[in-house]
Amino acid sequence: MFFHLSLVFLSLLLPSTSLNQDGLFLQKVKLGLSDPSLALSSWNDRDDTPCKWDRVTCDESTQRVTSLNLSNLELMGPFPYFLCRLTTLTSVNLLNNFINSSLTSDIAACQSLEVLDLSENLLVGSLPEALPELRNLKTLNLASNNFSGGIPEKFGEFQKLEWISLAGNLLTGTVPGALGNISTLRSLLLGYNPFAPGPIPSQLGNLTNLVELWLAGCNLVGSIPESLGKLSRLTNLDLSLNRLTGSIPSSLTWLKSVEQIELYNNTLSGELPPGISNLTSLRSFDVSMNQLTGTIPNELTQLELESLHLFENRFEGTLPESIARSPNLIDLKLFNNKLTGELPSQLGRNSPLKWLDVSYNGFSGAIPDNLCAKGELEDLILIYNSFSGEIPESLGKCNSLGRVRLRNNGFTGIVPEGFWGLPRVYLFELEDNSFSGKISNRIASAYNLSVLKISKNHFSGNLPVEIGLLGKLIEFSASDNLFTGPIPGSLVKLSNLSTLVLVDNELSGGIPAGIQGWKRLNDLRLANNRLSGSIPDEIGSLPVLNYLDLSGNYFSGKIPIQLQDLKLNLLNLSNNMLSGALPPLYAREMYRSSFVGNPGLCGDLKDLCPHEGDSKKQSYLWILRSIFILAGIVFVVGVAWFYFKYQNLKKAKRAVTASKWRSFHKIGFSEFEILDFLKEDNVIGSGGSGKVYKVVLSNGETVAVKKLSGESKKKDTSRSSNKDEFEAEVETLGNIRHKNIVRLWCCCNTGDCKLLVYEYMPNGSLGDLLHSSKGGLLDWPTRYKIALDAAEGLSYLHHDCVPPIVHRDVKSNNILLDAEFGARVADFGVAKVVQGVNKGIESMSVIAGSCGYIAPEYAYTLRVNEKSDIYSFGVVILELVTGRPPMDPEFGEKDLVKWVCTTLDQSGMEHVIDPKLDSRYKDEISKVLDVGLRCTNSLPIGRPSMRRVVKMLQESSTGSKPKANKSDGKLSRFYNEVVSDQASLV
Structure with missing residues (x-):
């Protein structure tokens, strides 16, 4: 009644017009919504019908409205129930707007609706029990809202419903068995809701028309019901990221139409069921991260598999030869198991194999030829x-x-010539084998090579000059081989080189001229060769050199005074033929081991200059006697005064005398010297946990010191950890050695005062620089390099640390920039160590992270895994592309992610890219933006791993050379896409 009176009242307010009744109703819908982008400006009363209005579809014969597509228009307000007065309206799409409030029972008035899409809005409250009263409804999409409470039992009363998605809400309770009564249902999508622990209802086996069942991340417990084997039309079964137990039921082998089975990250046990060969349509099978045992059944190898993931289980046994007969096998990953035997000789012969990873097993035999x-x-x-x-x-x-x-195996023989020169290879790792022969000069063809690691083999001959043609080479490690001859002078042309390790060979000659071109060289180790000549002065001009080891050679002459300009983490010039005076900075006892074995060196350090030792010893003894005499006089005269003052001094200095300094690297300064510089004048930053000081030490070295006062707050009170910020930072950074992770030099913990001493980063944080007036300093090649550096740092945390580490507070302010704008990931105060990437999902009692960077699922489930970091890193990529902060008043109620997606759809890429960037880089920028959108997918399953992100960023680079503009097109929207490609998860 009230609804009818409102309609009459609004009819009186509107002026008389020729617009038909459907148009009048739509005018009232417009009045009830806020339209800041004027997307509905064409909805005017000058027309006689709304059929020409934007986003409106009518029946051609009756001119009645049948469909409304109002998606992605930034509309705000409650659901417009006046739509229910359009008696011929069958479809309403309001996806990705700001529809708020709650749905009421008035929705039952929309009796003609067949499609209702309200996904990605701000709807709250419980799911209305009146929805099943829509007798014609076939599609219901309420995903990615804030609905709470349980799924009503009445939802089992839908008459014609074929597709329902309630994924990504705040639904509690358990999955009701009544859903098994919807006999028409083809897709049931409930993933990523914080349901109470409960089983998979066996009644779901009654849904004989079901094609897709998605229950990932639903807190499911218990066993997988046998009844699911009755779903004969099912093509996609996803029960991943739950706590399911028991064995995989043999009834799943009855699913003859299934193409994808996702059971990863549960606690399933037992063996893989026999009879899997019945699944003739299976393309992807992922049972990783469970507790399965036994061997891989022969039947499994006869399938038309596209992707097989069996990693991080407890499989034992061999890999059957028949797996090679799988004609669609693209991706075979079996790493971290106990598999033995040989790889099938015909593997790859019958299928377009792309990715093969069988690491950390007990495989033997040869690499298959095919x-x-x-x-x-x-x-x-x-x-x-x-x-x-x-x-x-x-x-x-x-x-x-x-x-x-191929590292850490027993390979032998000569590496094929063509193998050295593969044109697309960017990572070449042959370490810890018994390869022999020479490096072929065909390596010049490997122009994409970034990492060449061939240490601990039997390679011999000269290093080919063609290595100097590899312009993208970042790391070259060839230690513990039999190389002879000189270091090629062409290597100085490698401007991107970061690591050069040639230790333990038979190299001769000197260090090549022109090494000042190594502006990015961080690690230079040439120890235990036959190198000679002088150490070039230019070595002191390498701005980021941290490790220098030239020991065990025949270098002669003086030590360059320019070495004092370096901030070295390791210095070793021992066992050479050096002579002359030590640079003053290194004339300290702590550096003695760096210079021993050079009889011609002169200095004050013991054993370096024996002929001067006696006279100096006498001087030292005379000084010591004077000190003891003076101390005795002071003691006799002022013993009483000293006693009382000593008590006060003891209290005042308690922090220092009780200090527990701990170093993680070899440092060239006294830790206690730092205390004198912790003054307000030296503060360069502050936050909730304390202050950060810039400290310039007496040796000229600059460090950054974070001071945490008192007992630092616990950033996380999960049951798995009660470490505070200080302990988390020390535990994480103290064990990490990576060029893109900020170095923790040392720390001090007195209880009352906690200090963390880091390497100093002259260009501060990415966030401060990017969003300040100095943002123009960051051109696109620099921004791209920052993104790649940070991605490699996070990839190291996720994939190379054992156990893996989730940062949990990735943001632009926690990415620091050195003098060359190289990026380091910093601030590990809330980092979490997990037991395995993807497996280590932990529920946190509080949200860690920063506004605008927090992944959607983290905000409502408090579940943490590496996917949360990937989302946050995606936001950082969008910052680099757009130049905008993650939250901006200009966005209204949106964050940067939604703003980018909306702007791309409505205005195109020109309105997204930072106008300060050179438009000639548009092609490369669009590719990096594409990576950022993948990372910020609203569903974690659709986000690539950090290892994959690094690869995609590398592939997006055009070498930082400007390219001509191409036709714009629309950038693919990954924000709303549910990506099912499981290869991206590895």
Whole structure:
């Protein structure tokens, strides 16, 4: 009645018009919504019908409204129930707006609706029990809102419903068995809701028309019901990220239409069920991160698999030969198991194999000849096994290879010539084998090579000058081999080189001239060779050099005074033929081991200059006697005064005398010297946990000191950890050694005062620089390098640390920039150590992170894994592309992610990219923006791993060379896309 009176009242207020009744109703809908972008400006009363209005579809014969598509228009306000007066309206789409308040029982008036899409809005409250009264409804999408409470039992009364998504809400209770009564249902999507622990209802087995069942991240417990085997039309079964137990039921082998089975990250046990060969349509099978045992059944190897993931289980046994008969096998990942035997000899012959990773097993035998038979193999990762034999000649023709990792095996023989020169390979790792022969000069063709690691083999001959043509080379490690001859002078052309390690070879000659071109060199180790000549002065001009080891050679002459300009973490010039005086900075006892074995050196350090030792010793003794006499006089005269003053002094100095200093690197300063510089004049930053000081020490070195006063607050009170911020930072950074993670030099913990001493980063944080008046300093090549550096740091935390580390507060202010704008990930006060990436999901009692960077699922489930970091890093990428902060008043109620997606849809990419960036880089910027959108996918399953992010960023680079503008097109929207490609999760 009230609804009818309101309609009459509004009819009286509106002026008389020729607009038909449907148009009048839509005018009232417009009045009830806020339209800041004027998207509904075409909805005017000058027309006689609304059929020409934007986003309105009518029946051509009756001119009645049948469909409204109002998605992505920034509309605000409650759901417009006047739509229910449009008796021919069958479809309403309000996706990605700001529809708020709650849905009421008035929705039952929309009897003609067949499609209702209200996903990605701000709806709250409980799900209305009146929804099943919409007898014609076939599609219901309420995903990504803030609905709470349980799913009503009445939802089992839908008459024609075929597709329902309630994913990504705040629903509690358990999954009701009544949903099994919707006999017409084809898709049931409930993933990522914080349900109470409960089982999978066996009644779901009654949904015989079901094609898709998505219950990932629903807090499910108990066993998988046998009844699911009755879903004969099911193509996608996803029960991942739960706490399911028991064995995989044999009834799942009855799902003859299934293409994808996702059971990863549960606690399933037992063996894989026999009869899997019945699943003739299966393309992706992921049972990783469980507790399965036994061997891989022969039946499994006969499937038309596209992707097989069995990593991080407890499999034992061998890999059957018949797996090679899988014609669609693209992705085979079996790492971190106990599998043995040989790889099938025909593997890759019958399928377009792209990714092979069998690391950390007990495989033996040779590499199969046919791995790249289809010419599509990209990743060959066999590390930490017992493989033997030679690399097949066929792999020397595999031009698709990008990553080759063969370290820690028993390979022998000569590496094929073509293998050295693969054009797409960017990671080449042959360490810890018994390879022999020379490095082929065909390595010049490997122009994408970034990392070349061949240490601990039997390679010999000269280092080819062609290595100097690899302009993208970042790391070259060739220690513990039999290389002879000089270090090629061409290496000085490698401007991107960060690590050069040639220790324990038979190299001769001197250090090449022109090394000042190594502006990014961080690690130079040439120890235990036959190198001679002088140490060039230019070595002191390398701005980021941290590790220098030239020991065990025949270097002569003086030590360059310019070495004092370096901020070295390691210095070793021992066992050479150096002479002359030590640079004053290094004339200290702590550096003695860096210079021993050079009989010609002169200085005050013991054993370096024996002929001067006696006279100096007498001087020292005379000084000591004088000190003792003076101390005795002071003691006799002022014993009483001293006693009382001493008590006060003891209290005042308690912090220092009781200090527990702990160093994590070799440092060239006294820790106690730092205390004198903790003054307000030296403060360069402050936050909730304390202040940060810039400290310039007496040796000229600059460090950053974070002071945490008192007992630092606990950033996380989860049951798995009660470490405070100080302990978390020390535990994390103290064990990390990576060029893109900020270095923690040392720390001090007195209880009353806690100090963390870091390397100083002259350009401050990315956030401060990017969003200040100095943002113009960051051109696109610099921003791209910052993104790649930070991605490599996070990838190291997620994939290379054991156990993995989740940062939990990734943001632009926690990415620091050195003098060359190299990026370091910093601030690990809320980092979490997990037991395995993806597996280590932990519920936190409080939200860690910063506004605008927090992943959607973290905000309402408090579940933490590496996907939360990936979302936050995606926001950082969007900051670099747009130049905008994560939260801005200009966005209204949106954050940066939603603003970017909306602007892309409505205005195109020109309105997203930072106008300060050179438009000639538009092609590369669009690719990086694409990566950022993938990372900020609203569903965690759709976000790539950090390892994959690094690869995508590398692939997006055009070498920082400007490219001409191309046609714009629309950038693909990954924000709303549910990505099912499980390869991106590895």
